Amino acid sequence: MFELRFHGRGGQGAVMAAQTLAEAAVIEGNYAVAFPFFGAERRGAPVLAFARIDSKKIYSKTQVYSPDCVVVLDDSLLDTIDMVAGLKANGSVVINSRDKPEDIDLGKEITTAAVDATSVALEILKAPITNTAILGALAKTTGIVKIESIEEAIKRRFGEKLGANVGERNALAARTAY
Amino acid sequence: MKKVITGDHAVAIGAKLSRVEVVPAYPITPQTLIIEHIADFVNDGEMDTKFLTMESEHSVMSAAAAAEAAGARVFTATSSQGLAFMHEMVYATAPLRLPVVMANANRTLGGPPGIWCEYNDSMGVRDSGWLQVYVEDNQEALDMVIQAYRIAEDKRVLLPVMPCLDGFVLTHTVEPVDIPEQQDVDSFLPPYEPDVILDPSRPAMIGTFMPAEYIMELRRQTAGAVESAKSVIQEVNDDFTRRFGRDYGGLIDTYRIDDAEVALVTMGTVTSTSRQVVDELRQEGEKVGLVKLRFFRPFPSEELKKALKDTGAVGVVDRSLSFIGGGQAFNETRSALYGLSIPIINHLAGLGGRDVTEWQIRKMFELTLRAAKGENVNTVNWHNTRGESV
Numbered sequence: 001m002f003e004l005r006f007h008g009r010g011g012q013g014a015v016m017a018a019q020t021l022a023e024a025a026v027i028e029g030n031y032a033v034a035f036p037f038f039g040a041e042r043r044g045a046p047v048l049a050f051a052r053i054d055s056k057k058i059y060s061k062t063q064v065y066s067p068d069c070v071v072v073l074d075d076s077l078l079d080t081i082d083m084v085a086g087l088k089a090n091g092s093v094v095i096n097s098r099d100k101p102e103d104i105d106l107g108k109e110i111t112t113a114a115v116d117a118t119s120v121a122l123e124i125l126k127a128p129i130t131n132t133a134i135l136g137a138l139a140k141t142t143g144i145v146k147i148e149s150i151e152e153a154i155k156r157r158f159g160e161k162l163g164a165n166v167g168e169r170n171a172l173a174a175r176t177a178y
Numbered sequence: 179m180k181k182v183i184t185g186d187h188a189v190a191i192g193a194k195l196s197r198v199e200v201v202p203a204y205p206i207t208p209q210t211l212i213i214e215h216i217a218d219f220v221n222d223g224e225m226d227t228k229f230l231t232m233e234s235e236h237s238v239m240s241a242a243a244a245a246e247a248a249g250a251r252v253f254t255a256t257s258s259q260g261l262a263f264m265h266e267m268v269y270a271t272a273p274l275r276l277p278v279v280m281a282n283a284n285r286t287l288g289g290p291p292g293i294w295c296e297y298n299d300s301m302g303v304r305d306s307g308w309l310q311v312y313v314e315d316n317q318e319a320l321d322m323v324i325q326a327y328r329i330a331e332d333k334r335v336l337l338p339v340m341p342c343l344d345g346f347v348l349t350h351t352v353e354p355v356d357i358p359e360q361q362d363v364d365s366f367l368p369p370y371e372p373d374v375i376l377d378p379s380r381p382a383m384i385g386t387f388m389p390a391e392y393i394m395e396l397r398r399q400t401a402g403a404v405e406s407a408k409s410v411i412q413e414v415n416d417d418f419t420r421r422f423g424r425d426y427g428g429l430i431d432t433y434r435i436d437d438a439e440v441a442l443v444t445m446g447t448v449t450s451t452s453r454q455v456v457d458e459l460r461q462e463g464e465k466v467g468l469v470k471l472r473f474f475r476p477f478p479s480e481e482l483k484k485a486l487k488d489t490g491a492v493g494v495v496d497r498s499l500s501f502i503g504g505g506q507a508f509n510e511t512r513s514a515l516y517g518l519s520i521p522i523i524n525h526l527a528g529l530g531g532r533d534v535t536e537w538q539i540r541k542m543f544e545l546t547l548r549a550a551k552g553e554n555v556n557t558v559n560w561h562n563t564r565g566e567s568v
Binding site for chain 2: 023031034035038058060061065
């Protein structure tokens, strides 16, 4: 089983990112779940979401305590939250940041990937909503799902909610970050 | 067709597939996604349903009862304070024998205010005459809305049914759900055809003032209907299994119970996580098993006794508290098992939405195993709680 924890701020789409990843995993024939942990929901406040991927049905209905991967949608959270808490020794961190991975201090030696998802999102989506771009980086770093599945999942989820055009552009954001 | 959807979305699809005719609605977290999805279905022409936006939950249940009395198949959903606010009308619905189906997203009933999973909301109406079923995943949430109508509208029952799903743990979690075909649901669930309806061309009244001269018999009839629901629930479960290939067991479900030395009795999503812990402990050589308490009304006393009679001890997990020591499931299970000379202990966990983890469930099994060996173990055990925790 592969477990992930997503950190973001309300409005950046951490929950949607986790859900879209789950959908991508299911497209590939796996089983997956994704869920948010809500505080009092409001724009800008720290948000947590979790996902699990396995080849068989997942029965665990608890939060993720030792993730294989941590995804950070907003690097301003690095100052206040211990991103590597519980992270497995061979785990990885994917961060939306303009900094190079070697310049990001997580307080621990860990495989780190950085992508400037905000610039990608601003350029392609004309909004600083980074959840789809970071999924491209996540696919590249972990290989847990193929980028094609991410693109398909984005088109389905975003297309269904916001129209085919929005789906296409978000899929492009993921591909560009990849 | 498999879709990756939330528990709330699954419930909304269940209502759509059941061809409900009237949905009076009022939003409350974490149920709101249910009525939002239904509003979308109605707006997009996918559901031929009268969608009524009401001014309060009390009005929701008033409208639900009235529409049902006029012969419509009615659905609504609520949670926590919303259920508390409609309390009066919830009690009115069952004795009038109006088979409304209402999903409840289990949520802490304040104070203090909270939005996360706890069962104190639905436990507060366990004596209203409504039937209650607690589900462990999104598939079961969808399937039980469909089954709920077959049970509720059965002429031997005619009672409202409340499918309960864990707030956030299911309502906001996406997982793959197999969406049944409409034609298959149609052949499983025929249209609602009540014998008596309110009809302006044949004036009649229901729900009139009733003096002591008559009410004992009415109470007895309602109690009898709750009792008859037991066999109907089993029939509906078996027919659903034949048609859709998913067997939920009926009143209870059991897991690896046959040679179990101890068992936990669980409800809702704690059951799902516990299945995994049972597998792990079995691999480690511990003979443990599980009984899932699905229906809380009717309460499956005989079924629990039959499933648990050969165990050495039973631990009952409660996600709600009754202030007579322990939770409601514990106290009712202990009554059901009266006469069995085995220790029955209570595990309180996950109140207010605190995460119920694998290690807490392991601790529950450990304590129950110690009780089975005759060790002195507390009757009521507060798990993962500051202060005097186990």
